[in-house]
Amino acid sequence: MSQKRKLLVHIDALYRSALYLTKNENSADDLVQETYLKAFKSLQDDKEIRNVKAWLFRILMNTFINKYRKDKREPSLVDFDSVEAFHESIQEEVVAPSILDGESVLETLVDDDIKMALKALPDDFRMVILLSTVEGFSYKEISKIVNCPVGTVMSRIYRGRKMLKEKLAGYAQKYGFK
């Protein structure tokens, strides 16, 4: 198998992340193409790449941040005022069990609810959820991919999943769950 083909086996994984990041099929196409063109260019340097998938995702995330966030003047960074301290949030959950804990609530939600909830997350949180929950990268790998400390990755995963549950709980209420 040629080197290019070896990289292209990850095209589905890269595309689905690109689609959820850009929320637009054309932009996802562009992002994946750009990622591969950069990757192929790097291959010419004969550098040894140990973790090909993580390396490709790093290129994808960097390209997304540099290109798409610049285009949008970085609007997707988390609004400081809407996010309380990480520590406080753990305490909150103790007293506020989620509606999703109820019987058959999760089963009632349709895939579109999950897609909508994911897409509604701020970029930083959506990124780490895609990388951890969907692609199964370790926290250490994610920290290298998104270029931030492991502690930040853990915090974003925690907050991201909490936000996701809150959004899904909102959808569940529409189905009559209380």
Place this chain on the structure above:
Amino acid sequence: MNCNDVRKYLYAFLDDELDVEKNIEVLGHSNICCGCGRRMEKERLLQKRVRETVCEVKAPAYLEQMILKRTEEKPNFFISVVKKLMSERRLVSLAGIAAAIIMTVYFFAIPGNLKKDDFLYLAESKYHDYMMMPQLDLDIRSQDQEVIVEYLRKQTNSSIVLPEIRDNAKLIGAAMSEINGVKVSQVFYMHDGTPVSLMIICKPDSGSEDSKNVDFSGMKEILVDEKVVYYDDKGFCGHCKIMGWKEFGNEYVVVSKLNSDEMIKILKKA
């Protein structure tokens, strides 16, 4: 291990990030505690739903072909000209011009932009350590301003005068880091149970003598040209943000601070 501990380790457990010992403890507790066991199962189910939903997406068939086709494309005219220029004797003079441009851009345009990101990461990293532990990893712990100032002087070759702070805030220590050869000291205060840091960044070209005098004594807010500066109203993860940014003759930069307006709240009015 109790329910709170399990809640704390829940995601790390589900993501297979715990060490064996903690893993066994979490498993042990969730086996005997119905509430935690159920919560864990629900969480696992939710992650599975998310994974399955996202994984339904496949790359369109044309995309792979399109990528391969683009890699085989011939470079355009501009690239060909550049390559030709680079391959001839003009290379040396071109390299000289390029180096001059890079140096100019580096010294007059890029440093601030690049370092802001680096410094934010640094600030965020310390702050998250506090959130996760919760404990600040400080190189020196002292409430004595003179001790901290002396420590900073030794580390950075700079004479630093720390700002006056209100009585409800207290100095707790300092930590040193280095980003691309630039020394960064973070002086930490505690205010209302929240760590607040003042970052002092010193350029690496300091001589053996005190080459700088960084004076915060009259500081109420971060001022640039007599105006309060807010670099951004949001941070990388929501926990941190730069409150102000100032360069003094390209010698050092002052950044302040992390959480909300804490830095301003603790400063005494001059």
